[in-house]
Amino acid sequence: MRRAFEIMRRDLRLALRQGVDSLMAVVFFVLAVVLFPLGVGPEANILARIAAGVIWVAALLASMLSLERLFQTDYDDGSLELLALSPVALELVVLAKVVAHWLTTGVPLIVAAPVLAVLLDMDAQGFVVLIVALGLGTPTMSLIGSVGAALILGARRGGVLLSLLVLPLFIPVLIFGVAAVDAAIGGFAARPHLMILSGLLIGAVALCPWASAASLRQSLE
Amino acid sequence: MALAPGTLFTGHDLTCIRGERLVFAGLDFAIGAGDAVLLVGANGSGKSSLLRLMAGLLRPAGGAVRWGGESIAIDPEAHNARLHYVGHLDPVKAALTVAENLAFWARLGNGSGVVTEALKTFDSASLSDVPGRFLSAGQKRRANLARLAASEATLWLLDEPTTALDAAATSCLMKAIARHRAGGGMVAISTHVELALDGARRLDLDTFARQPDPVEAAP
């Protein structure tokens, strides 16, 4: 456990030293959302109607883009071999790296989301649910994405491939994330949707590190 | 192969297939306390693959690698805790200083994270505060090798460790290996160049290369 924290601390420190890299995800997120009013027009009622969906789709793409680097740099410089040869179970290594990745890219998305919701004129009733849903959804996406990031190591055209692999798997998170916010805005209970999102997160915590570790092992063979 | 008493680390009838190609078959090895084994052989004879088999990064297509009679696949984390592996790449992060890099790997192993002594072993004390991005290839290699001294591990698996090293650094490495063996440690080194290691055994991988297959060799 102490060793897993060491890995997390190192990844956080690396992310802080190369601050711009982890900020790129949130910059992309903001930019993608800002494009929508330019695309569909500035009418407030249309924007308010699609706000939750736009924010979620942009968050999905932003977290997918940042995931490509999750294992790639460690794979390129040989660190991954040594991490796999450390006395820590590889599943735990994956979990530590995913947590560090989520703290540096997922959390900024959650912080930026309410600002974007204001820009899109989203109903204020949905704000809290939006933050909670993103809080449950972004770690799930990081976990699912870690499997994809591990699978593409050493592949040609890794980036495009990653989107093809993980975006279909993100769909349940997207559906329930948007449904939760829409329910809150419409005056219905958002709780059932949030419960399902929590269920997805628990399932991802249980299964994804295992699948990622299996793909990492075979990528190192 | 008859095993001498005290032999801890053994391989039995190992078969290795890489990219659909049989690299070697029927390979046995035995390494005891204080032993050093030099892996020699032509390009593609499987020196690196054998080291990766020994580390457990690669699973053998046939045969087993054992520590004290127990297959290393049973408890890989325990095996990891007793080995140092130095591969072709030097995992030195550009954004971290040499000392930070080393301290991380030491704490991940069995070390305390105090790394000044380890850096001195490889004449790298002056590099301590230099970020990884400013290092030359040889300096990176020295920073990587310093891991050997920064935390305790019985088994050293070194894949061409002298690449990019100058004569002084090579002799530092040889001294470190001698000290390690004197303390009962084991070393397996793959190499293209002659290394001055007293009493090291040679394992020539060309002898285990695939014998021509009469069926497939026929036109």
Add this chain to the structure above:
Amino acid sequence: MLHRFANPTRFLRLSAALLPWTAGLTLILLIAGLFLALFGSPADYQQGETVRIMYVHVPAAWMALFCYSCMAGASAVGLIWKHPLADMAAKATAPIGTCFTFLALVTGSLWGKPMWGAWWVWDARLTSVLILFFLYLGYMALHNAFDDPTRGARSAAILALVGFVNVPIIKFSVDWWNTLHQPSSVVKAGGPAIHPSMLTPLLLMGLAFTTYYLWVLLLRLRAEIVAGKVRAVRLRRAHG
């Protein structure tokens, strides 16, 4: 050398014996099924003649799921027991499954035009099949993305298993999403209330598609084994 731990020779002999049977069975079932579907069954009182698209559409959708399950099963066998034939079967199944999925999508779209007045409707079933189509594409792309074919096979196998766990979750979420966004005005095709005169051709077509799958799978596996032998010869040339 590739097949040191498998026995492709026996498979080649067995598959050679099975090939004419699967081919013949496919043809007979397909002719019988198509005849009953096009001439031997009544037109639907609501949908008219367009209901006949169902006899291709529904079995194709079955096969899309069936092939994915086979692919995941073969991948699991390949990962656990490292049996090369299982890896090849998974690889060979993917394009067949993709074709069935594509067929289901196209026939669904053709059916949708007269039924719903639009080429594409975000119906829960069609959407799920569309996502399945992307899962297949991802599998094949990953399989081909590596220079080392064993690497590609293992990565793709892990992806197939991850996808297999996810398919029910995706299906569930899409159903949920659909009921949320669309009042269920969609005409229910099939269902348990289907008349035997329609059920018989449907089942016949389903069987025909299954034997067709087996037939093509055997053909592809044989081709794959021969390709493996060619690779082995090339490797021998490179490495002496």
